[in-house]
Amino acid sequence: MDTKTKNIVVFFGSPHKDSYTAKLLNLFIKKKLDNSNYKINIIYAYNENIHACIDCKFCRDYDFCIFKDLDNINNLLIESDFIIIASPIYNASFPSPLKSILDRFQIYYYYFQKHRKSIFEKPKNLLLLLTQGSKNINYNPSIKSLIKPICNILNIKSFKMINVTNTDNK
Numbered sequence: 001m002d003t004k005t006k007n008i009v010v011f012f013g014s015p016h017k018d019s020y021t022a023k024l025l026n027l028f029i030k031k032k033l034d035n036s037n038y039k040i041n042i043i044y045a046y047n048e049n050i051h052a053c054i055d056c057k058f059c060r061d062y063d064f065c066i067f068k069d070l071d072n073i074n075n076l077l078i079e080s081d082f083i084i085i086a087s088p089i090y091n092a093s094f095p096s097p098l099k100s101i102l103d104r105f106q107i108y109y110y111y112f113q114k115h116r117k118s119i120f121e122k123p124k125n126l127l128l129l130l131t132q133g134s135k136n137i138n139y140n141p142s143i144k145s146l147i148k149p150i151c152n153i154l155n156i157k158s159f160k161m162i163n164v165t166n167t168d169n170k
């Protein structure tokens, strides 16, 4: 195994830091990433107050956004090898603070179109760690189509999903 440090960016979508999603994430980190070869940066979507994309179209002409609040995340993403999205499912999608972050990745889409290459030269792996209240509803197909454009934009080469169901019933 490659001994070079791998950079992991976690997008944490729950408003609760000690909830089902947090437990799932912590378990994953403990069982799978518990060694020093990983540097983990956790972005708590509810703490970031990232402005929603307003479709001003500025990024179609320029390589930056009129809002500066994504710059730190941008730098982390450029260096990242793995991305984890750890989130509850809200209305068959992601909670809005997390969705705002993902929508703002549209700037990278325009960058890609203009320059014919992604700024994310490092290919990345994506893991989705999801929790949902319901027991039997299968959100996997809708989450997959939700996440597909993001995978293209961020140069994500492999994608896996773990979904814990039935949290409404503890």
Ligand SMILES: Cc1cc2nc3c(=O)[nH]c(=O)nc-3n(C[C@H](O)[C@H](O)[C@H](O)COP(=O)(O)O)c2cc1C
Pocket (backbone or CB within 6 Å): 014, 015, 016, 019, 020, 021, 022, 087, 088, 089, 090, 091, 092, 093, 131, 132, 133, 134, 135, 137, 167, 168
């Ligand atoms: C606004 C809102 C919308 C939700 N929508 C869904 C849903 O569409 N499907 C579902 O199975 N659970 C839904 N849930 C339940 C959460 O996905 C579930 O409670 C989750 O495990 C919460 O994770 P957390 O405790 O880590 O925040 C919703 C919860 C909230 C608050």
